[in-house]
Amino acid sequence: MPSSEPRTITSLTNERIKAIRALEMRKERKATGLFVAEGMSILITARDMGAMPTTLVTLAGRTTVDGPTARLARGLVAGARAAGADCLEVSTAVLQKLSGKDNPQTMLAVYRQRWAEPPQPEACGPDDVWLALEEVRDPGNLGTIVRTVDAFGVRGIVLVGASADPYAREAVRATMGSIFAVPLVRMTAEAFLALATRWRAVGDVVGTHLDGAEDVRAATSWRRPALVVMGSEGPGLSVAAAAVCTRRVRIPMAGRLDSLNLAVATAVTLFEVRRDRL
Ligand code: SAM
Numbered sequence: 237m238p239s240s241e242p243r244t245i246t247s248l249t250n251e252r253i254k255a256i257r258a259l260e261m262r263k264e265r266k267a268t269g270l271f272v273a274e275g276m277s278i279l280i281t282a283r284d285m286g287a288m289p290t291t292l293v294t295l296a297g298r299t300t301v302d303g304p305t306a307r308l309a310r311g312l313v314a315g316a317r318a319a320g321a322d323c324l325e326v327s328t329a330v331l332q333k334l335s336g337k338d339n340p341q342t343m344l345a346v347y348r349q350r351w352a353e354p355p356q357p358e359a360c361g362p363d364d365v366w367l368a369l370e371e372v373r374d375p376g377n378l379g380t381i382v383r384t385v386d387a388f389g390v391r392g393i394v395l396v397g398a399s400a401d402p403y404a405r406e407a408v409r410a411t412m413g414s415i416f417a418v419p420l421v422r423m424t425a426e427a428f429l430a431l432a433t434r435w436r437a438v439g440d441v442v443g444t445h446l447d448g449a450e451d452v453r454a455a456t457s458w459r460r461p462a463l464v465v466m467g468s469e470g471p472g473l474s475v476a477a478a479a480v481c482t483r484r485v486r487i488p489m490a491g492r493l494d495s496l497n498l499a500v501a502t503a504v505t506l507f508e509v510r511r512d513r514l
Pocket of ligand 1: 448466471472485
């Protein structure tokens, strides 16, 4: 049973600490449906988005000193306790191990993962934009994309096929808190092709492709609601996904390289499609 009493933990073999460390493994995140987020500002975003932790970890003594940061920390602990979270105080060494950093943040917390239902194209608003990522591989790219989607007011992300885990530590860090704001949907490649086929009846399905016939800067002419589809870091957009798109667009480039980083290409494309709404 979670306890609301703070305790100072100095041992890495403490069962609660071991359980949090185990969440570094994807298998354990999948089995428990939990993940770790670090840092006071991300924890504040989580609270503001209505996400309460199951466990809150604070550096020992952090909440007893004076000053605005300590007051914020006390507020987070009080809110977590009221929501029934297990509130732990730990030594610097334990916090370092939990965060994997020499200079860890002074707080971290365990949350329940949230997965959304697939978008219904017929129910989308006339301005809505959704993003689909085909087999994104790099958690840092994925986290950056979650942050970008939040920043540009895109409705959510569909993760297609064998995707990196958005709840991996590196991904969560890169989201800077947007992990709590952006609806995330998982689906197979087959389910995605069926969704994209339905989408074509109400709006454009826009594939980004190095051989795209259209320039991304013409995005204001896309039919909304729009579904933007990005390919994987290695192979790019699959033949099947490219075939279901109503448009294939490219981002013009100068220089010697043939492609942009996935997160950068996503940011450019989403900026173009949302530019008149920002
Ligand atoms: N070798 C891959 C290919 O042939 O597509 C490159 C993949 S690129 C690193 C990852 C994804 O970013 C692409 O599938 C595409 O969605 C997007 N992308 C990158 N640069 C792009 C560009 N100049 N125009 C359109 N999309 C681009």
